[in-house]
Amino acid sequence: MPAPRTISLDAMGGDAGPAVVVPGAAIALERHPGLRFLLFGNAARINPHLEAHPALVERSRIVHTDAVVEMRDKPSQALRRGRSSSLWLSLEAVQKGDADFMVSAGNTGALMAMAKLVLTTMRGIDRPAIAGQWPTLRGTCIVLDLGANIGATAGQLTEFAMMGAAMARAILHIERPRVGLLNIGVEEIKGIEEVRQANAWLKENEFGIEYCGFVEGDQIGQGIADVIVVEGFAGNIALKTAEGTAKQMAAWIREAFSSSPTAKLGGLLAQTGLRALKDRMDPRRFNGGPFLGLNGIAIKSHGGTDALGFASAIEVGHEMAESRVIERLSSDLDALHGKLGEPQRVRGSS
Numbered sequence: 001m002p003a004p005r006t007i008s009l010d011a012m013g014g015d016a017g018p019a020v021v022v023p024g025a026a027i028a029l030e031r032h033p034g035l036r037f038l039l040f041g042n043a044a045r046i047n048p049h050l051e052a053h054p055a056l057v058e059r060s061r062i063v064h065t066d067a068v069v070e071m072r073d074k075p076s077q078a079l080r081r082g083r084s085s086s087l088w089l090s091l092e093a094v095q096k097g098d099a100d101f102m103v104s105a106g107n108t109g110a111l112m113a114m115a116k117l118v119l120t121t122m123r124g125i126d127r128p129a130i131a132g133q134w135p136t137l138r139g140t141c142i143v144l145d146l147g148a149n150i151g152a153t154a155g156q157l158t159e160f161a162m163m164g165a166a167m168a169r170a171i172l173h174i175e176r177p178r179v180g181l182l183n184i185g186v187e188e189i190k191g192i193e194e195v196r197q198a199n200a201w202l203k204e205n206e207f208g209i210e211y212c213g214f215v216e217g218d219q220i221g222q223g224i225a226d227v228i229v230v231e232g233f234a235g236n237i238a239l240k241t242a243e244g245t246a247k248q249m250a251a252w253i254r255e256a257f258s259s260s261p262t263a264k265l266g267g268l269l270a271q272t273g274l275r276a277l278k279d280r281m282d283p284r285r286f287n288g289g290p291f292l293g294l295n296g297i298a299i300k301s302h303g304g305t306d307a308l309g310f311a312s313a314i315e316v317g318h319e320m321a322e323s324r325v326i327e328r329l330s331s332d333l334d335a336l337h338g339k340l341g342e343p344q345r346v347r348g349s350s
Contacts, residue, residue, distance in 0.1 A: 004035060005101075005318060006035075006036040006038065008093035009021055010041070010090045011042075011045075013105040014301065017041070017045065022039070022046065024311045025037050025056055026056045028318070035318075037056070037060040037061070038060075039060055041086040042064065067082065068087075069082045069087045070107070072107075074109070078107060078109075078113065079113055079117070082110065087106050088114050091119060094118075094296040102298050105313075108300055112128070115296075119298065120294070120295050125159060129148050129160050129232070130147055130148040130291060130292075130300060131164060131289055133286040140172060141228060142171070142226065143164075143239070144160050144228075145230065145231060145235050147233075147235060148232050149231065151231055151233065154195075154201065160292075161179050163293055163329060164227035164292070165209045167320070167325065170320045170328075178212050179202070179212060179229065182214075182228055182238070188213075217238060250278075283305075287309040287310070295326065296326070300313075
């Protein structure tokens, strides 16, 4: 039987801080009764929320600190004055082996900068990437990078493919994931040089994946690949566009079913189906983006999520820890760099 997992939480991160983090941890504890929690932050603010969940009290320890990284802080500012912050200390707990993974809904840039310093990048990784789960017609796929990096070389895109595949094995339980490169067309002559070079490497080498070639933006939701690889600038735009489109469609549906008495009746009759659609599109179910490529598991929760969404982020970290994703990814990356060769990798990563 595996040992119970200990999770370090940045209790002060996000729009609501402990008001969301603590009940989110309580939901996670209901799902996995063996969990233990380290709550980093202001004890006076955490305790009132914690006392509302007696079962969680028994499984938690508060580590007090007054220092908080604000959402508006630049990464450089956070690094200069944030080493006693709830964000830094929650990462440090993973680095010291006191926790199996950490979760924060706080400042993304600060979390990335601190995570690279505290946890360090895995051997051979140039840049960590943020991965996320994307609902599709066939279930769920993994998309990365969603904004940790602006631009990416061919070598980095190939590394992203390996990192995304490792997450797909952990979260989606697919041993040989289908991987595609996001591009402006499926023809091999299209796209920038870095994307075309990464495509050539992935086609020519066996990396324990099923490579699908280029994927266009409108194909992400079709589920033709389990992992979609893209550099961070385009990935973040794609994510925000999809989120905005989902909100737009939801608003149109509400408007359509309230436009007339007949439409309202139709909405009432379709209530069960609409509720199922709402649940399927609920972004809280897909909350939690890991920073892949680090020597430790750090999960970024959406800053504006609620307790259910925060619990989903904890679930992502739990599944990654249970699947030993760091060890497996390290082995995959060793195989990748062995096949590409060090000189070729350096040329594609500089």
